[in-house]
Amino acid sequence: xxxxxxxxxxxxxxxxxxxxxxxxxxxxxxxxxxxxxxxxxxxxxxxxxxxxxxxxxxxxxxxxxxxxxxxxxxxxxxxxxxxxxxxxxxxxxxxxxxxxxxxxxxxxxxxxxxxxxxxxxxxxxxxxxxxxxxxxxxxxxxxxxxxxxxxxxxxxxxxxxxxxxxxxxxxxxxxxxxxxxxxxxxxxxxxxxxxxxxxxxxxxxxxxxxxxxxxxxxxxxxxxxx
Amino acid sequence: xxxxxxxxxxxxxxxxxxxxxxxxxxxxxxxxxxxxxxxxxxxxxxxxxxxxxxxxxxxxxxxxxxxxxxxxxxxxxxxxxxxxxxxxxxxxxxxxxxxxxxxxxxxxxxxxxxxxxxxxxxxxxxxxxxxxxxxxxxxxxxxxxxxxxxxxxxxxxxxxxxxxxxxxxxxxxxxxxxxxxxxxxxxxxxxxxxxxxxxxxxxxxxxxxxxxxxxxxxxxxxxxxxxxxxxxxxxxxxxxxxxxxxxxxxxxxxxxxxxxxxxxxxxxxxxxx
Numbered sequence: 001x002x003x004x005x006x007x008x009x010x011x012x013x014x015x016x017x018x019x020x021x022x023x024x025x026x027x028x029x030x031x032x033x034x035x036x037x038x039x040x041x042x043x044x045x046x047x048x049x050x051x052x053x054x055x056x057x058x059x060x061x062x063x064x065x066x067x068x069x070x071x072x073x074x075x076x077x078x079x080x081x082x083x084x085x086x087x088x089x090x091x092x093x094x095x096x097x098x099x100x101x102x103x104x105x106x107x108x109x110x111x112x113x114x115x116x117x118x119x120x121x122x123x124x125x126x127x128x129x130x131x132x133x134x135x136x137x138x139x140x141x142x143x144x145x146x147x148x149x150x151x152x153x154x155x156x157x158x159x160x161x162x163x164x165x166x167x168x169x170x171x172x173x174x175x176x177x178x179x180x181x182x183x184x185x186x187x188x189x190x191x192x193x194x195x196x197x198x199x200x201x202x203x204x205x206x207x208x209x210x211x212x213x214x215x216x217x218x219x220x221x222x223x224x225x226x
Numbered sequence: 227x228x229x230x231x232x233x234x235x236x237x238x239x240x241x242x243x244x245x246x247x248x249x250x251x252x253x254x255x256x257x258x259x260x261x262x263x264x265x266x267x268x269x270x271x272x273x274x275x276x277x278x279x280x281x282x283x284x285x286x287x288x289x290x291x292x293x294x295x296x297x298x299x300x301x302x303x304x305x306x307x308x309x310x311x312x313x314x315x316x317x318x319x320x321x322x323x324x325x326x327x328x329x330x331x332x333x334x335x336x337x338x339x340x341x342x343x344x345x346x347x348x349x350x351x352x353x354x355x356x357x358x359x360x361x362x363x364x365x366x367x368x369x370x371x372x373x374x375x376x377x378x379x380x381x382x383x384x385x386x387x388x389x390x391x392x393x394x395x396x397x398x399x400x401x402x403x404x405x406x407x408x409x410x411x412x413x414x415x416x417x418x419x420x421x422x423x424x425x426x427x428x429x430x431x432x433x434x435x436x437x438x439x440x441x442x443x444x445x446x447x448x449x450x451x452x453x454x455x456x457x458x459x460x461x462x463x464x465x466x467x468x469x470x471x472x473x474x475x476x477x478x479x480x481x482x483x484x485x486x487x488x489x490x491x492x493x494x495x496x497x498x499x
Contacts, residue, residue, distance in 0.1 A: 065253045098259040100361050106256070138256060142357050150389060152428060158326065160357040163257060193257060195326050198296075205298035210334065214252035 043119040044083045045182070059221045061088055066191050066215025067165055068092040068136045069106040076110070086112040086132075094138070102140070110134035114171070127171035127185070137162050158195070167191035171219070183221040190214060257328050258358045262365050264333060265340065269368030272345035276316045276376050279345075281413075283377035289317045289497075290420075290483040292454025293476035294335060295325035295353055300477035301338050307499035308482065309343050316344050316376060318383070320454035320474055321351025321422030327359025332366050347374070349383050351422045351455065352429050355390040371402045379487055380414035382406055382445065386421040386453075388431035397431060403441050410446060416487065417445035424453040424471055425464045439465040449492055452483065459483075459496050 049056055057075035064071055069092030076088030092106040114130040137145075143161035147154075173185035196211035255261065280286055289308050294301040308314055319339065324331035332354075339346055348367045354360060364370070370385035388397040396402075398421070419442050423429035431438075442448060450470045457476035464471055472494060475481045484495045 065255055067254060067256055070255045094256050094259060098255055098261050100260055100358055104256075138258070143258070150392070156353075156356065160258070160327065190252075195257065195328060196330065199298075199325075199331070202296065203298040205302055205338070206334065209248065209252070210330065212252055213254045214249055 041119050042082060042117045043122075043125065044117045059086075059219050061090065061217055061219045063090060063092070063215055063217035066167070066189060066213060067163060067193060068108045068134070069094040069104070069138075070098070072106065072108060074108070082117075084114050086110075086114065088112070092136075099140070105139045106136050108134050108136040117173075123175050123177070125173040125175075125185075127173065127187075129168065129170065131166075131168045133164060133166045135162060135164050163193045163195070165191045165193045167215075180222060181220060183219075185219050187217050187219060188214065189217070257330065259329065260358060260361055260365065262329060262333065262362060265336065266365050267368065268336065268340075268366060269347045269372060272316070272347055273372075273374040275345040276347075276374055280315055280377040285486065285488045286377040286379055287313055287315050287484070287486040288376070289314050290320060290452050290454075290472070290474045290485070291317060291477065292320040292422075292474040293322040293351070293457055293478075294319070295322045295331070295351075295476075297477035298334060298338060300480055301335065302341075303480065303499050304477060304482055305338055305341050307497065309341070313486075314344055314484065317342055317346035318381070318420055318452065319346060319348040320420055320452060321349040321387075322353045322454065322476075323348060323351065323363075324354050324356070324359055327353060327356030327362075329358070329362050332359070332362045336366055347372075347383065349420060349422050350385045350387065352387040352390055355387055371399050373406055375411045375414045377487075378413065378415045379449070380406075380411055380417050380445070382417060382419045382442075384419065384421045386423045386431075387429050388423075389429045398434075398438055400434075400437070400441055407444055414446070416447040416449050417442075418449050418487075419445070419451045421451065421453045423455040424451070424462075424473060427455055429455060436465070439467060439469075443467055443469065449487060450485075450494075452485075461494075 058078045060073070060075045062071065062073050068090060072090040072092030074088050074090030076086055078086045088110040090108040090110060092108065094104040094106065096103045110132065111134065112130055112132040114127050116129065117125050117127050119125045138161060145159050145161045147156055167189040169187050169189035171185045171187040173183055175183050191213050192211045200206045200208070200211050251263065291304050294304070308317060323335040339348070350360065350363055350370045354363045360370070371383065373380060373382045375381070382403070384398050386398050391397050425435045425438060426432055442451070448469055450472060452472050452474060454474050454476070456473050457479065458473060459475045459479070459481060460473040462471045463469065472483060474483050481496050481498045484497055486493045
């Protein structure tokens with residue numbers, strides 16, 4: 001079976017639907033055991049699901065810019081003792097005016113490491129530093145993952161379709177004490193891709209400001225512990 | 227006091243604007259998107275400058291640079307070297323401004339080349355065709371096949387990167403060559419042909435190499451051809467027809483070619499910088 005981005009997105013939609021609290025299927029499941037890790041300054045909550053329920057995404061994200069199209073939306077999972085890890089799957093689009101007359105889709109896998117969360121009070125928290133990497137791919141015949149066979153072996157030796165990025169960022173979170181929305185946080189990230197780094201490495205002319213990219217996003221933890 | 231407040235306010239506003247404009251430059255949807263910053267349509271503007279400043283001249287002088295991809299510092303040095311002399315009328319870049327076809331690469335190369343005192347034109351290289359590169363190239367620089375007349379010499383600039391095109395585009399475009407011959411400017415007496423990949427390179431459509439030779443030698447008084455792609459300096463007579471093909475080195479090799487076409491002859495030099 002060929003695993004296209006569309007199929008993966010479809011699967012993600014199904015998973016999101018399954019994890020809705022109102023959904024009848026979810027009601028059949030074993031009771032959730034919620035582990036509360038209350039620290040003096042880190043009040044992040046980790047929902048510890050049992051068995052298949054672990055498939056439920058813990059959050060959804062909307063990102064603006066950052067090499068994954070104009071906007072990208074997706075879902076992800078947080079894990080680790082202090083929710084310090086997050087993995088996201090995002091679908092984005094590049095409007096046709098930026099893509100030569102045809103709208104392009106992007107698909108991104110993103111890994112975040114969020115070492116610290118500092119609670120200001122019960123409602124507000126700052127994640128002062130986090131970092132990670134993502135791989136993004138784009139649709140369109142002009143992009144290739146591997147060089148087409150017409151070229152001599154290792155002619156260009158890179159992929160125009162898949163771009164790895166590294167990033168650092170900050171997040172500002174708010175707990176609205178609402179039954180559906182557990183936490184909402186806004187983030188910004190500064191990122192760059194490998195081709196930019198290669199260009200910078202061998203040229204004085206290329207400055208950091210030429211290769212650093214800014215992106216913004218919102219992360220929502222949708223399901224409040226029951 | 228008021229003046230002080232005013233200047234603090236102005237400072238705050240201007241730093242805000244500076245931050246916003248820097249932030250806007252940093253926002254990018256995709257490295258291959260077509261959201262191009264800065265000047266576009268370079269070739270057409272510079273061709274007008276070349277044609278008007280050299281009109282009526284029987285002797286012209288130009289430099290050839292090529293394959294400046296990802297050698298920004300070297301390209302800067304080439305621009306400086308060419309600017310430091312005053313006997314060059316214009317510059318021809320025979321392609322490969324980018325290495326990966328990224329929008330950023332074309333913008334940065336344009337910004338460096340814009341520091342040239344004399345006008346310049348850029349040809350399409352095979353690396354410039356990657357992903358959306360050709361569309362970015364056509365926005366910033368211009369058409370893949372174009373021509374201009376400097377003094378009494380007509381320059382025909384061709385896309386010869388056939389390997390990039392799967393027969394969807396005619397490369398080289400013989401109908402373009404035919405129309406150039408049919409509409410050859412009345413005030414031009416000689417011809418120079420410029421291209422990125424020379425005949426018999428892996429990019430060239432070698433099946434039509436002989437037909438290409440036949441076609442370009444029909445131009446009035448063809449002087450020679452210039453090209454790049456091979457990253458080295460070389461002079462070849464590919465077809466035993468008396469037409470020399472001058473290859474320009476990449477920016478990494480830190481040299482450029484200089485030609486002077488006089489009334490009865492021409493000179494050729496390689497300059498290192």
